[in-house]
Amino acid sequence: MKRLLPLPLLLVLGFAIAADAPYPLDAPAPDGRRPGGTLTEEFTPPPLRDEENKDLRRERNYPEQPPTIPHAVRNYQIDINGNRCLACHSREASARTQAPMISITHFNDRDGQTLGTVSPRRYFCMQCHVPQHDVEPLVGNDFKDIDTLLYHESTSEEDE
Amino acid sequence: MKRILPFLKRYWGVLRRPSVHYSLGALTLGGFIAGIIFWGGFNTALEATNTEAFCISCHEMENNVYMEIKETIHYSNRSGVRATCPDCHVPHEWTDKIARKMQASKEVWGKIFGTINTREKFLEKRRELAEHEWARLKANDSLECRNCHDYEYMDFTRQSPRAAKFHSRSLGTGEATCIDCHKGIAHRLPDMRGVPGW
Numbered sequence: 001m002k003r004l005l006p007l008p009l010l011l012v013l014g015f016a017i018a019a020d021a022p023y024p025l026d027a028p029a030p031d032g033r034r035p036g037g038t039l040t041e042e043f044t045p046p047p048l049r050d051e052e053n054k055d056l057r058r059e060r061n062y063p064e065q066p067p068t069i070p071h072a073v074r075n076y077q078i079d080i081n082g083n084r085c086l087a088c089h090s091r092e093a094s095a096r097t098q099a100p101m102i103s104i105t106h107f108n109d110r111d112g113q114t115l116g117t118v119s120p121r122r123y124f125c126m127q128c129h130v131p132q133h134d135v136e137p138l139v140g141n142d143f144k145d146i147d148t149l150l151y152h153e154s155t156s157e158e159d160e
Numbered sequence: 161m162k163r164i165l166p167f168l169k170r171y172w173g174v175l176r177r178p179s180v181h182y183s184l185g186a187l188t189l190g191g192f193i194a195g196i197i198f199w200g201g202f203n204t205a206l207e208a209t210n211t212e213a214f215c216i217s218c219h220e221m222e223n224n225v226y227m228e229i230k231e232t233i234h235y236s237n238r239s240g241v242r243a244t245c246p247d248c249h250v251p252h253e254w255t256d257k258i259a260r261k262m263q264a265s266k267e268v269w270g271k272i273f274g275t276i277n278t279r280e281k282f283l284e285k286r287r288e289l290a291e292h293e294w295a296r297l298k299a300n301d302s303l304e305c306r307n308c309h310d311y312e313y314m315d316f317t318r319q320s321p322r323a324a325k326f327h328s329r330s331l332g333t334g335e336a337t338c339i340d341c342h343k344g345i346a347h348r349l350p351d352m353r354g355v356p357g358w
Binding site: 053054081 | 355
């Protein structure tokens, strides 16, 4: 009997815990760019698209924007052993491959010292430069670039 | 030498003497059938070592290189055509295949003595192993790539402009071969310091 005691105890305790939970057990997740659903719900993720691979440089929206990658970069290895991006975009390789050389700003370390080659903090290209996919943006955006703004300002001044 | 010579002479005599108990028919037919069995057995055993299942029966291959190819397009892709280990690492022609298999005896040695039986040992030796494969593919003009990827049938209009430019400029002229640019397409790369083009 003594050995069986824990069993009903566990049962009672279990019910108590289940009933007293001060939060819904099947808690809903917030809706983000996709519906959040609840813990037990499972949604089919949107299909993955191929990276745009037209090799045409895209316009930058503002001067400091890291240019986006206009080609496929699937499985590019960037680690301690090698950097596939730099195999073409480094200073030495850019003439051979006709790929744009990485900007000289990438040679600066955080103290403003210019190094002989790409600085460690700028080594991981895809932290800033990303490939693009041919999909509808999930979030709306009414960003206007500086030229549009200046043009708008000058024309509205003329109107007055 | 003095003891071996009479021994050899005796056997030479046996070989030269016509058979006493067996008919010529039994001997030729028996020899023919035995030949088929031995040759068939040899080839079956050879082909058995030419399968992915055989390669990854060693943990050295299964835990390192096989795990890496799984992420790549040569393992998983939209049409389901895939390359297995021997497709790239063993020549398809018979003579070349036998030559490679003889070289592979060193790999048996490595297996027995555990040259790469831990991840650390493997990583340390990886550059050397990779260089062997690069040298092999460079020497045979990337034959194992070309068994499937034939320059003659490449449709440049279906390639990205960048790929088409490089293929026509370097591959078409014979200036470079596949492995010169396409290193590390099926496995992760070792330390690439000093490798041309990196």
